[in-house]
Amino acid sequence: MADKSKAVRAARPTALSGKVWFLIVMLSLTGQIAWAVENNFFNLFIQDVFGASLSDVALMVSASAITATATTLLAGVWSDRVGRRKVFVVVGTLLWGLSICAFAVLQNISQALARDAAAAAALGITLTIAFDCIMTFFGSLANDSAFNAWMTDITDDTNRGRVEGVNSSMPLLSMLVVFGGAMFLMVVGPDGSVTYDYPLFFTIIGAIVLVVGVLSAVLMEDSRPEPRREGGYLSEVLYGFKPAAMRENRMLYLVLASYCIFAIAMQVIMPYYVLYLRLPYILGENYVFVMAPCIVIAAVFTIVYGRSVDKRGFLRSVVLPLVLFLVGCALLTVLANAPGVFVGSMLMLSGYLGSVACFGAEIRNNTPSGHVGLYQGVRIFMVVLVPMLIGPWIGSAISASSGAVVGFGVVGDGFTPSSLIFAGGAVVALFTFIVLAVIRRQKK
Secondary structure, three states: OHHHHHHHHHHOOOOOOHHHHHHHHHHHHHHHHHHHHHHHHHHHHHHHHHOOOHHHHHHHHHHHHHHHHHHHHHHHHHHHHHOOOHHHHHHHHHHHHHHHHHHHHHHHHHHHHOOOHHHHHHHHHHHHHHHHHHHHHHHHHHHHHHHHHHHHHHOOOOOHHHHHHHHHHHHHHHHHHHHHHHHHHEEEOOOOOEEEOHHHHHHHHHHHHHHHHHHHHHHOOOOOOOOOOOOOHHHHHHHOOOHHHHHHOHHHHHHHHHHHHHHHHHHHHHHHHHHHHOOOOOOHHHHHHHHHHHHHHHHHHHHHHHHHHHHHOHHHHHHHHHHHHHHHHHHHHHOOOHHHHHHHHHHHHHHHHHHHHHHHHHHHHHOOHHHHHHHHHHHHHHHHHHHHHHHHHHHHHHHOOOOOOOOOOOOOOOOOOOOHHHHHHHHHHHOHHHHHHHHHHHHO
């Protein structure tokens, strides 16, 4: 009877208004555009403008990941306790936009405060790392914490797959927007070197985020979850890491564990994926003509496939994208020609986004209503911070046989990513099925 009633509910998904869908797409896409700028262009900025070393870049990446996790935990609990989401989204987004705009003047500030060029560069590196953490704080406050909690509040198990299908497609779509827009701000030096008009670039991105913050203030209706008053603030922050919480929400932590393993598999590949495609004997600088359509196809697949989670349930839905991911990785491991790389990338990226949509929807379905904000932080810890601290080093070790690997997901002269990173990612992803078998037994 339970399965039948669930099928009936799934056949009639709870409808969301056009305004809600607009907010989901706008906030999700804009947030991922901002994160894409941070993940891809802050590294270039700190190196091009201030001559930062690889260790400086590694420090910035690590500091940002830790800041995002801590902020999402602290802000999530705060929003749970006050029973508000909108104020965190709006204020966080506005300050997020201003902090991005600040990068446009960092070079002028460092030159004005320093006594010489060397001191200006050193100060610029320090300011960039500090402002990256500040920007990450506001971004995590608005997006990772409050916006994701709001999406959980306003959805249920009949429509979360659809919502997560859209939400999960945005990270890669944002890369197309960012890199496509950056092409118009590209500056080619006399020696053929490529850089960007960073002040204008950061100003445009910051302005877009500011506009979205204003629109959110006008259009968003607060989900107003029941304020959580029990216990102290610190106790609430730590709740998600206590054995008692894991026992009470066993299914949630099993899904998080399976997602964590899959995210580690992705981090084995993704820091080096574009670098691999750009190798002259793979696709060279024409890689964008293969990667761009693959991203679009993967995004469309994920948006459509997200409905499957609502109709068929998590366990039946997640297997197909995982298999697509494994097949795509296998093809990318053994094929280096353009058709093979295209098909492999299409399958790998479709499997990646489809799996993320399935995991994301099931996490929302199992999140306890009184701790929705808190578990956004636990999610970031499990599926972002931990994989970032493990996956890139596995990829580096695998590629060490064909190049010199340095830094944290950062490459230097002489680095050659190996196609074996795809095999390594696939091997790690296979362990996801072990946890899924445990989930299946637990559900029975």
